[in-house]
Amino acid sequence: MNRISIKRIGLAQKLSGMVFLLGILIYIPSIILGAVTNLNRIKTELADYKQGVEMRVQNAFEPAIWNYDIESLRKLITLELNNENLESVRVSTEEISLIWLSSKDGEVVDETVAPQGKYIEKKVIPVYRMDEQERIIAYATIWYDYSPIRQEYFKQLIHDLLLVGAIFLTISVAVTISSYVRLVRPLEVIRNSMIEAGKSASVGRKKLGKARFNRAFSEIKTMALDMENMFNEIEEANQKIRENEAQFRAFFNQAGVGVVQVIANSGELVIANQRYCEIVGYSVEELKNMTYTDITHEEDIKNQIIMTEKLINGEIEKYRHEKRYRHKDGRLVWADVTITPLWEPGETPTFILAVVQDITDRKLAEEKIIKLNNELEDKVAERTRDLESANCELEAAIENLRSAQAQLINTEKMAVLGRLVAGIAHELNTPLGVINSAGGTIERVLQNELDNVIEFCCKAPDDVYRIYTGLVNKSNDYQENAHKRMLRRTYYNTAEENGIEIDSEIIEKLVDLGYQGEADDFIELVSNPENIEAVKTAYSVAILHKSVEMIRVSTEKASKVIIALKTYSHKDTNKSLVPHDVVEDMETVLTLYYNQMKYGVEIIKEYETVPHVICFPDKLHQIWVNIINNALQAMNYKGTLKIRISNDSDRVKVSISNNGPAIPDSIIDRIFEPFFTTKILGEGTGLGLDIVKRLVEEIDGDINVESKPDETTFNIWLKT
Amino acid sequence: MQKRSAIVCVDDDEMILISLKQELMAHFNGKYRYEFALNAEEALQLIDELVEEKIYIILIISDWLMPGMNGDEFLMKVNEKYPGIRALIVTGYADILAVSKARHRINLSGVITKPWSSDELIQKVESVIGYDKAN
Numbered sequence: 001m002n003r004i005s006i007k008r009i010g011l012a013q014k015l016s017g018m019v020f021l022l023g024i025l026i027y028i029p030s031i032i033l034g035a036v037t038n039l040n041r042i043k044t045e046l047a048d049y050k051q052g053v054e055m056r057v058q059n060a061f062e063p064a065i066w067n068y069d070i071e072s073l074r075k076l077i078t079l080e081l082n083n084e085n086l087e088s089v090r091v092s093t094e095e096i097s098l099i100w101l102s103s104k105d106g107e108v109v110d111e112t113v114a115p116q117g118k119y120i121e122k123k124v125i126p127v128y129r130m131d132e133q134e135r136i137i138a139y140a141t142i143w144y145d146y147s148p149i150r151q152e153y154f155k156q157l158i159h160d161l162l163l164v165g166a167i168f169l170t171i172s173v174a175v176t177i178s179s180y181v182r183l184v185r186p187l188e189v190i191r192n193s194m195i196e197a198g199k200s201a202s203v204g205r206k207k208l209g210k211a212r213f214n215r216a217f218s219e220i221k222t223m224a225l226d227m228e229n230m231f232n233e234i235e236e237a238n239q240k241i242r243e244n245e246a247q248f249r250a251f252f253n254q255a256g257v258g259v260v261q262v263i264a265n266s267g268e269l270v271i272a273n274q275r276y277c278e279i280v281g282y283s284v285e286e287l288k289n290m291t292y293t294d295i296t297h298e299e300d301i302k303n304q305i306i307m308t309e310k311l312i313n314g315e316i317e318k319y320r321h322e323k324r325y326r327h328k329d330g331r332l333v334w335a336d337v338t339i340t341p342l343w344e345p346g347e348t349p350t351f352i353l354a355v356v357q358d359i360t361d362r363k364l365a366e367e368k369i370i371k372l373n374n375e376l377e378d379k380v381a382e383r384t385r386d387l388e389s390a391n392c393e394l395e396a397a398i399e400n401l402r403s404a405q406a407q408l409i410n411t412e413k414m415a416v417l418g419r420l421v422a423g424i425a426h427e428l429n430t431p432l433g434v435i436n437s438a439g440g441t442i443e444r445v446l447q448n449e450l451d452n453v454i455e456f457c458c459k460a461p462d463d464v465y466r467i468y469t470g471l472v473n474k475s476n477d478y479q480e481n482a483h484k485r486m487l488r489r490t491y492y493n494t495a496e497e498n499g500i501e502i503d504s505e506i507i508e509k510l511v512d513l514g515y516q517g518e519a520d521d522f523i524e525l526v527s528n529p530e531n532i533e534a535v536k537t538a539y540s541v542a543i544l545h546k547s548v549e550m551i552r553v554s555t556e557k558a559s560k561v562i563i564a565l566k567t568y569s570h571k572d573t574n575k576s577l578v579p580h581d582v583v584e585d586m587e588t589v590l591t592l593y594y595n596q597m598k599y600g601v602e603i604i605k606e607y608e609t610v611p612h613v614i615c616f617p618d619k620l621h622q623i624w625v626n627i628i629n630n631a632l633q634a635m636n637y638k639g640t641l642k643i644r645i646s647n648d649s650d651r652v653k654v655s656i657s658n659n660g661p662a663i664p665d666s667i668i669d670r671i672f673e674p675f676f677t678t679k680i681l682g683e684g685t686g687l688g689l690d691i692v693k694r695l696v697e698e699i700d701g702d703i704n705v706e707s708k709p710d711e712t713t714f715n716i717w718l719k720t
Numbered sequence: 721m722q723k724r725s726a727i728v729c730v731d732d733d734e735m736i737l738i739s740l741k742q743e744l745m746a747h748f749n750g751k752y753r754y755e756f757a758l759n760a761e762e763a764l765q766l767i768d769e770l771v772e773e774k775i776y777i778i779l780i781i782s783d784w785l786m787p788g789m790n791g792d793e794f795l796m797k798v799n800e801k802y803p804g805i806r807a808l809i810v811t812g813y814a815d816i817l818a819v820s821k822a823r824h825r826i827n828l829s830g831v832i833t834k835p836w837s838s839d840e841l842i843q844k845v846e847s848v849i850g851y852d853k854a855n
Contacts, residue, residue, distance in 0.1 A: 429833075429834040429835050430733060430736065430835075432834070432835040433736065433739070433836055434733075434735045436835045436836070437739030437742065437743060437835075437836075437838070438735075438739060440743065440746075441739070441742040441746070444742075444746050481755075481757060481762070481766075482762070485755070485766075505750040508750065508754075543742065546738060547742075550735045550739070554735065598787060599785060599786065599787045599788070
């Protein structure tokens with residue numbers, strides 16, 4: 001047997017003793033605790049019971065007391081006295097005792113003496129009348145008896161203590177026997193054997209002593225071996241723990257995430273792994289003197305303190321957040337941090353474990369994405385703004401176009417008018433010239449001839465005066481120039497043949513007066529000087545007549561042109577549809593174009609009697625002007641213009657035809673398009689037919705065009 | 721005696737012719753013969769007749785715009801046949817440019833615009849025919 005084995009035996013003994021002591025230390029307080037708990041329970045139950053009794057006294061006894069119903073009271077009290085904790089109950093008013101009952105050996109009896117005893121408690125309860133005034137009508141005196149409950153409690157306590165004693169005893173016996181069998185007895189045997197060996201060094205010693213000694217020794221050896229095995233196992237376990245720890249340390253230090261342990265309340269860093277040190281840039285040693293707030297970005301500190309407080313207060317179990325560390329070299333490090341408490345709920349906060357993942361790259365990428373996204377959004381917003389403003393501009397442009405269109409229609413109208421004016425000037429200047437000239441003539445005649453005329457009229461004999469009136473009356477007849485020349489030749493010849501010296505002036509005047517006399521009459525006429533005066537006077541008067549007539553006709557002509565112009569350029573302020581005479585309208589337009597057509601265009605008019613059409617009058621002639629203008633241009637102001645106005649079922653059909661060249665098939669579909677023109681640049685706006693179509697549609701009419709060589713016709717149907 | 725000198729007036733408007741005659745007669749009295757035609761064809765015929773009668777045509781006063789043959793065409797024809805005859809154009813049309821273009825081809829001596837004043841007409845006619853008042 002070696003030294004180690006013996007040592008191990010002592011250890012085993014100590015161990016078992018400690019286990020035993022521990023068992024007792026744990027068990028006895030638990031027994032005491034059980035007893036205390038039991039007492040508390042009993043006390044609570046008792047208090048509840050007492051409260052119940054007092055409540056019933058007030059609620060159940062009160063009606064019986066008020067009604068003076070002693071029998072009911074007796075029954076109620078008897079019921080209460082069934083409880084062993086209640087000894088006696090008395091009900092009395094201020095003056096007299098109503099009833100007093102006690103419980104004696106399970107029987108309820110009338111009582112007259114207050115119960116006495118160490119565990120008797122007396123309580124007086126006022127009984128209130130249950131109405132508004134709540135005055136006291138009686139007093140219930142109750143004697144509680146706590147002895148039964150105490151007995152029960154102590155019975156329980158003794159029972160517990162006995163149980164402790166029994167267990168204690170059993171364990172002691174077991175331990176004693178075990179140590180005796182396994183340790184004391186073998187040692188005893190060894191000791192005895194040695195004593196015997198010492199006493200007699202005889203032969204018998206060898207025989208008996210050695211056998212017993214060997215057996216005892218082997219038992220101890222067995223135990224020692226057991227111990228050694230156990231020890232080896234412990235050693236092995238320790239070794240394993242050390243290995244685990246090394247593994248864990250390696251795991252801890254080489255982990256891909258930062259791990260740090262922090263004191264919950266102070267925030268001081270206790271231990272950090274390699275990765276954590278890399279993340280924040282401080283060594284483990286440096287970190288030991290720091291708190292997490294020292295290395296956290298200032299903006300994130302507040303949030304972390306709040307979260308840590310919540311963790312310490314148990315409001316949250318753990319949390320995860322993204323925060324910024326201030327690296328030793330000053331740069332920012334983004335981290336995903338998971339915080340876990342290292343204490344169980346209800347325990348005092350100890351340490352916090354933080355697992356930290358560097359997400360700077362991700363954050364930078366994210367920021368980049370956010371930045372790009374923002375840039376994109378800015379760009380989109382900018383583009384949207386551009387589009388909006390472009391849209392606004394477009395709308396404004398459309399609006400402008402609309403007003404421009406309206407203006408163009410008017411401009412086109414005025415342009416047509418402008419072109420017409422040049423021709424119309426001639427139409428006006430001619431009558432004006434005539435009027436001017438005739439005026440001059442009248443003035444001259446009146447100035448030079450008036451006296452002669454008056455003198456002639458006063459003095460002329462009747463037959464001469466008759467010649468005068470005959471000549472004046474004749475002067476209105478129209479004579480062709482050729483005829484006049486023929487007459488003149490005849491008169492000259494007659495005068496010559498008859499040898500009459502005659503003033504050529506007289507012959508001219510006679511010719512102009514339209515005188516047509518035979519040779520004899522002529523000779524008779526011009527032979528008499530009085531007759532010559534009659535011719536001169538007649539001529540003067542005829543000239544006056546003629547001049548006045550010319551002024552009248554010219555004025556009519558001029559005013560017709562003026563009226564047509566006025567009608568054309570008139571801007572109708574009345575925007576409503578009105579019935580209008582389409583024939584009259586057409587005539588107005590033709591008057592305006594008369595000058596442009598009279599030298600080369602034959603106009604054929606076929607007018608049926610038609611009802612008035614419903615239209616905007618000031619716009620209707622714009623239709624005719626444009627179509628006629630186009631027709632004239634198409635046939636280069638030479639040809640035939642045919643205008644037919646007819647009834648077509650319930651509408652009026654206006655057909656305007658010209659015999660110019662046909663419109664080519666390739667463009668016939670396009671002629672109503674705005675700005676479509678076959679004219680050279682700057683000559684036409686290309687709006688004429690577009691305006692026509694628009695105007696026709698505006699008054700709910702229809703228009704079409706048929707074209708073949710030598711006849712192009714625009715048909716327009718108008719509502720009546 | 722029939723006058724040997726004539727002034728020929730051509731216009732499609734008869735009233736113009738009458739006016740012209742009145743004004744010319746008022747000024748020149750019976751000094752000249754005044755002949756009239758309502759269109760160019762008639763005028764050409766008239767001129768032929770007058771020339772045949774050995775009547776000296778001292779002036780043609782013609783309208784510019786006429787149905788059928790226009791003033792410039794008419795005067796060109798006259799000029800081809802009788803180059804010595806001088807002419808005045810009367811126009812109410814604002815077409816002075818076209819008239820002046822034709823000027824060198826038609827022996828044009830002047831233009832009278834409508835409406836004319838009496839003085840203007842007489843002054844133009846006198847300047848062409850070299851009328852001497854004293855004569």
